[in-house]
Amino acid sequence: MSKWFLLILIIVFSACGSKTARETAKTTIPQSPSPEEIYPKNIILMIGDGMGIAQISASIYLKKGKHSLENFPVVGLQKTHSGNNLVTDSAAGATAIACGIKTFNDAVGVDMDTLPVQSILELSKEKGLATGIVVTSTVVHATPAAFYAHQSNRYDNEDIALDFMKSEIDFMIGGGKKYFDNRPDDINLYKQLKDKKVNVSSYFEKNIFDLNFFPKNKYVFFTANEDPVGADSGRDYLPYISVVGAKYLKKRGKKGFFMMIEGSQIDWAGHSQNGEKLIYEMSDFEKTIGKILKFAKKDKETLVIVTADHECGGFAINPGSTNEELVPAFTYNMHTADMVPVFAYGPQAELFHGVYDNTDIYQKMKQALQLD
Numbered sequence: 541m542s543k544w545f546l547l548i549l550i551i552v553f554s555a556c557g558s559k560t561a562r563e564t565a566k567t568t569i570p571q572s573p574s575p576e577e578i579y580p581k582n583i584i585l586m587i588g589d590g591m592g593i594a595q596i597s598a599s600i601y602l603k604k605g606k607h608s609l610e611n612f613p614v615v616g617l618q619k620t621h622s623g624n625n626l627v628t629d630s631a632a633g634a635t636a637i638a639c640g641i642k643t644f645n646d647a648v649g650v651d652m653d654t655l656p657v658q659s660i661l662e663l664s665k666e667k668g669l670a671t672g673i674v675v676t677s678t679v680v681h682a683t684p685a686a687f688y689a690h691q692s693n694r695y696d697n698e699d700i701a702l703d704f705m706k707s708e709i710d711f712m713i714g715g716g717k718k719y720f721d722n723r724p725d726d727i728n729l730y731k732q733l734k735d736k737k738v739n740v741s742s743y744f745e746k747n748i749f750d751l752n753f754f755p756k757n758k759y760v761f762f763t764a765n766e767d768p769v770g771a772d773s774g775r776d777y778l779p780y781i782s783v784v785g786a787k788y789l790k791k792r793g794k795k796g797f798f799m800m801i802e803g804s805q806i807d808w809a810g811h812s813q814n815g816e817k818l819i820y821e822m823s824d825f826e827k828t829i830g831k832i833l834k835f836a837k838k839d840k841e842t843l844v845i846v847t848a849d850h851e852c853g854g855f856a857i858n859p860g861s862t863n864e865e866l867v868p869a870f871t872y873n874m875h876t877a878d879m880v881p882v883f884a885y886g887p888q889a890e891l892f893h894g895v896y897d898n899t900d901i902y903q904k905m906k907q908a909l910q911l912d
Contacts, residue, residue, distance in 0.1 A: 580843035581796035590807030592851030599822040608830035612883035633849030634686035640902030656690035670793030677804035678716025715764035810853030815868035
């Protein structure tokens with residue numbers, strides 16, 4: 541047998557073997573979709589108002605055990621400036637995230653020309669998703685308002701409440717009852733909600749921990765007549781009602797849901813330069829993140845995003861600090877222009893890598909939910 545004949549036989553058998561291996565692989569290895577083909581059905585956006593990197597660092601250092609934010613595989617940074625100022629306020633910052641546009645400080649849900657712009661919550665509702673908002677401020681405060689209202693002045697609380705009446709939000713929890721039933725114009729929006737068959741109640745009538753939520757009904761619950769009390773004064777509903785709301789929205793939203801949860805009073809601690817209050821508020825928000833992350837891990841169809849609208853107070857952790865006791869300091873009693881982190885977990889979390897503008901968060905959420 542010649543060496544050329546042997547060489548030909550080796551080549552033929554090698555080709556046949558490779559073909560057989562390829563065919564076997566095709567029949568025995570399941571073809572999983574690539575990560576970019578897996579999309580979430582739901583988004584839970586969590587905003588720590590005024591929560592910068594130093595605030596998060598303080599929360600992590602003081603946490604006994606692993607902090608919930610350490611479980612997020614994707615971290616990015618967002619630039620927070622508004623349309624008319626390097627230092628944003630909550631209204632313009634929330635509008636950028638909610639609506640994908642830059643606007644002037646004090647504006648909610650409108651552009652630089654005061655024209656209304658559609659929010660991610662309104663778009664989600666238009667596409668058939670269930671929607672919800674849970675906050676530790678009034679429901680007409682700047683951050684929640686940016687997701688459903690369209691006003692050039694964030695302090696027009698009564699007008700923002702009227703905008704809420706036009707929305708189709710399924711689940712709303714927060715303070716501010718007086719803007720609905722004790723108004724200067726004597727319009728009773730609280731009664732109008734009842735007339736619209738919304739299941740509306742307040743802390744005057746019921747304990748939030750005793751409420752039952754059925755997917756066929758819409759719900760509004762007021763946790764205070766004006767602003768809710770702080771976590772340092774015993775307010776503890778945010779972790780509980782946030783996960784209850786997520787479970788309710790999952791049952792109600794056959795096509796999915798969008799939910800915004802805000803730890804509102806982190807910002808207030810920065811304004812008052814109160815380090816103790818800040819730690820209480822961060823702890824409350826961290827517990828909420830942990831419960832929502834547990835929900836998302838079990839659900840497997842939910843993208844969780846945790847970020848802030850801006851930093852507040854120029855907070856710092858000074859020398860002499862330990863894991864048991866921090867030496868906090870504030871450089872200012874207002875907002876700063878610091879970039880703030882973005883944490884993401886779940887399908888399409890990889891979209892939130894990198895450094896980008898706050899308006900990009902809207903675009904990334906829209907892309908993740910395939911709302912184009």
